[in-house]
Amino acid sequence: TLVIVGSLNMDLVVRAPRHPQPGETLIGSSFQTFPGGKGANQAVAAARLGAKVRMIGRVGQDAFGDALLATVQRDGVDTTFIRRDPQAPTGVALITLDAKGQNTIVVASGANGNVSAEDVRQSAQAFEGADVLLVQLECPLEAVQTAVQLAHQAGIIVVLNPAPAQPLPAELLQMVDYLIPNQHELTLLAGGISDREQAIRHLQAQGVRYLVVTLGEEGALLALGEDRLILPAYPVEVVDTVAAGDAFAGAFALALAEGKTPLDAACWGNAAGAIAVTRPGAQPSLPTRQEVEQFLKE
Ligand code: ADP
Structure with missing residues (x-):
């Protein structure tokens, strides 16, 4: 069983020939809505692979909130601990895509910003019998800090995907069992150190035990103490890298919850x-369990 404390957003995507200038009105070509938010994406990623997932978070008392709850429920996520915020609207991401596929994104956190200690x-009940907090x-x-503390005290494995990146207090990092940043987040967490090895050592000195750095098309790097191991990425044809990090984090946490080794989880x-x-x-x-198992066999 996995507990996830995180965000649920509705992504509102318009396509336009180009990005508008300040003060300009452009006629776009299409509008679509997609369920998103890193918390919800990772909850769905793990649930689709067969995990029992309990999610803690907030959506507004509005239609986007209804829609987001329905979509994560469809994938089997337990939404008992997701509150309907009486004041704030559901979080949204306003995304403009130009003809070249470049995007600009503005996120209004809404109800996500009211998730509190x-x-x-x-939601302490959500942690009962849980194996992993993500x-x-x-x-x-x-x-986040309260959840990590609760899990740590209860002997639940703590996995933190530090996105979007911000500097974190050492008291928090010390309670994290697995930290999963991408390269950009690794640099930011390490206070701007861009050399990968130096950044890893900097975080280890702050009490991080196990680091799993996702490297995009280069795969992932596992760092424990002095040990380093690179898992090369699978060669695939890239269509859209959105949610690659969420897929990785959800699958990694699910595998740990099933008792797999960190290497297998990666x-x-x-x-x-x-x-x-x-x-x-x-x-x-986000793939199903069958798809991942098939992939791992090939
Ligand atoms: P984020 O989406 O957070 O920036 P990454 O780009 O590091 O994270 O991607 C997360 C993971 O997704 C990688 O560690 C890798 O396993 C997989 N992945 C990402 N891009 C590719 C790619 N081009 N080919 C194969 N696997 C990829």
Whole structure:
């Protein structure tokens, strides 16, 4: 069983020939809505691979909130601990895609910004019998910190995907069992150190035990103490890299919850990430268990 404390967003995507100038109105060509948010994406990623997932978070009392709850439920995520915020609207991401596929994104966190330490404490039941806590940084840090503390004290494995990246206190990093940043996040967490090895050592000195750095088309790097291991990426045809990191994190956490070794878990992450980049969209691109198992066999 997995507990996820995280965000749920509705992605609102317009396509336009180019990005508008300030003050300009452009006529676009299409509008689509997609369920998203790193928390929800990772919850769906793990649930689709067969995990029992309990999610803690907030959506508004609006139609986007209804839609987001329905989509994660369809994949089997337990939404008992997701609150309907009485004041704030559901989080949205306003995405403009130009003809070249370049995007600009503005996120209004809405209800995600109200997920509190109190929310987590009142959801203590969600942690009962759980194997792994998986968190990201799209909800307030106090909620993340409270969840990590609760899990750590209960002997639940703590996995943190530090996205979007922000500097984190050492007290938090010390309670994290597995930290999964991408290269960009690794640099930011290490206070701007761009050399990979130096950044890893910097974080280890702050108490991070196990680092799993996702390297995009280069795969993933495992770092424990002095040991380093690179798992090369699976060669695939890239269609859309959106949610590759979410696929990796969800699959990695699921595999740990099933008692797999960190190396095996990273293989699951690598496979799920590779499959996700071959398909468009965030949640629609996340693979099933059968697909990942098939992939790992080949
Ligand atoms: P993020 O999406 O957070 O930036 P990455 O780009 O590092 O994260 O991708 C996460 C994981 O997805 C990688 O570690 C890898 O397993 C897989 N992946 C990403 N891009 C590719 C690719 N081009 N080919 C194969 N696998 C990929």
